[in-house]
Amino acid sequence: MSLWTAAALRQATGGSLGSALPVSGVSIDTRTLAPGDLFVALRDVRDGHDFVAEALARGAAAAMVDRDLPGLAPDAPLLRVADTLEGLRALGAAGRARCAGRIAAVTGSVGKTGTKEMLRLLLGSLGPTHAAVASYNNHWGVPLTLARMPAGTAFAVIEIGMNNPGEILPLSRLARPHVSAVTAIGEAHIGHMGGLEAVAEEKGSIAAGLEPGGVAVLPRDSAFFDRLAALARAAGAARVIGFGEHPAAEVRLAEAGILRDGRTRALVALGGGRVEVIMPAMGLHHAANACCALAVVQALGLDARRVAPALAAYAPGAGRGAPREIAVPGGTALLIDESYNAAPPAMRAALRTLALRPGGRRIAVLGDMRELGEFSAALHAGLAPEAGKADLVFCCGPEMARLYALLPPARRGAHAADSAALAPIVREALRPDDVVLVKGALGSRMALVVRALTELPT
Incomplete structure (x- = not known):
């Protein structure tokens, strides 16, 4: 099928x-x-x-380029632009402009990708739905997602992230969502x-990209709910929907738990029913993400209760908490593989989930969290x-050495300088029926521990 002529x-x-x-x-x-494909020659690491x-x-x-390339055939199909990143943004804007479907944009400190994937399932049960194949949520990922969007898309879910102040607003304005979610x-x-207040301000700026009549979906349990709601209304949001466990949440997580087989159960109250x-x-954070996703569906004017069964097919991506059995001697x-990333709230949620999991010994294997600056010592401790x-x-x-030093001696397994040194120690310690959580920032390379555990000979 032709995406672009x-x-x-x-x-x-x-x-x-x-x-x-x-x-x-x-x-x-x-x-x-x-x-x-159209190949876009961006400048990044290479x-x-x-x-x-x-x-x-x-x-x-064809290839989008912004400089001459010696050695190519004179008739090579080159789309010549002044700057390839700006060219990609322009193509993304054009992809959004030609789409008559309904657009949802999702941001947040944790849960963005999981909520996006849940929305892919929920909305996909109603019509052609477009979303990024991975966590493409930055200055090139959002325009790339929009540029890849087929003209006949009925629903799209755009994930928007940030590392620094001022990054979310231009991406939201590019996506022009009908519903924004934090x-x-x-x-x-x-x-x-510099602080949680600044994080909230940055995340709240997603509402400034809303289309007229747009709806903001916000975490009702957050201490920053009122500020987020004020930002959304100041940006022109016609309505604010709160989700979460709070009694005043319009879409309320009434119950959440982990079943004996490792699946997560959520009971969500919305639209006058449950x-x-x-x-x-496996993870209570999946229940919270499901509550958010159902609130977005409702904000789009759709029957969230009717499409909720689609979440039975939800499974987290690699390194995002999918449980699997591994061989150990005897x-x-x-194994709960959470090696993809680890922000403090996600780390706390994963540890709470581990504590709830029935079985043998519950073992946590933790690597450093990153990008915490002056707050790092306190957050690890x-x-x-x-x-x-x-x-x-x-x-x-x-950084995790700070946590390790605070643990009761009976709880201490071992501390190592890095994941490569820790992996064989963990592997030797495992016993039958153990439940093992592996989590850390991507830069901590906790996937090395996962690999060591999954390659353990029978």
Whole structure:
């Protein structure tokens, strides 16, 4: 199917392009490029212009460039623009402009990707739904997601993230959602922001991109709910919907728990009734995300209770909490792989979930959290109450050493300088029926521990 014609590419970007086949996709990475894609030569860790020849050889229909590239054929299908990042933004804006569907945008300190994937299922049960294939939520990820959006999309879910002040507003204005959602306010990236108040202000700016008559979905349990609601109303939101456990939440999480088989159960009150959701994912944060997702569906004017059964198919992505059995000497243990990332609220939620899990010993394997700045020492030490509920705790990294020192001696497994050193220690300690949580920031490389545990010989 054609996503963009040559004429549409020229019109959207203001660039020049000779003859080119219709584009069926948009790519910024030759490793995942499919034949028929438009390859956009962005400058990031590497300059994408260095890979244009490879992209064309792999079957790219055209390549967006902003400088001359020697060695290419004179008739190479090049979309020439003044700046490739601006060209991608322009293409994303054009993708949004031609879409007559309903758009939801999601941000938050934690839970963005999980809520996005839940919305993909919920809205996908009603019509053609578009969302990013991964956590493409930054200055190039949002325009890339919009540029990839088919013209006939009925619903789209745009994830919007930030690391620094001022990043969310321009992305929300690019997405122009009909509903904006904030999943939670927490200490993620607090080292760049200076405090939780600044985090709330930044997350709340997502409402400034709302279309006229738009709705803001906000965490009613947050201490910053009133401020977020004021920001949304000042931005022109026609309505604010609160979700969560708070008695005043319009979409209320009435019950949440972990079943013996590891699935998460949520009972959500909305629209004058209640709906039960059971998901093949372990974690109370999944119940909170489901509550948010159902609130977004309701904010879009749809029947959230009717589509809620679609969440039975929800499963978190790699490194985001999916439980699986692993072989250990003499039997099996249950691994909860949370190695993809770890902001403080997500770390606390994962430890609370571990404490609720029935089974044998509950073991936490924790790596440093990142981007916490001057708050890092206190936030790592502050995990002690939740971490102390585990039967055994293993830690790695200089920041997690602070937590390790606060644990009762009987709870201490081991501390190591890094995940590579910790992995074999954890592997040797496991017994049948253990439940093992592995969590840390992506930069802590906790996936090395996961790999060591999953490759354990039977």
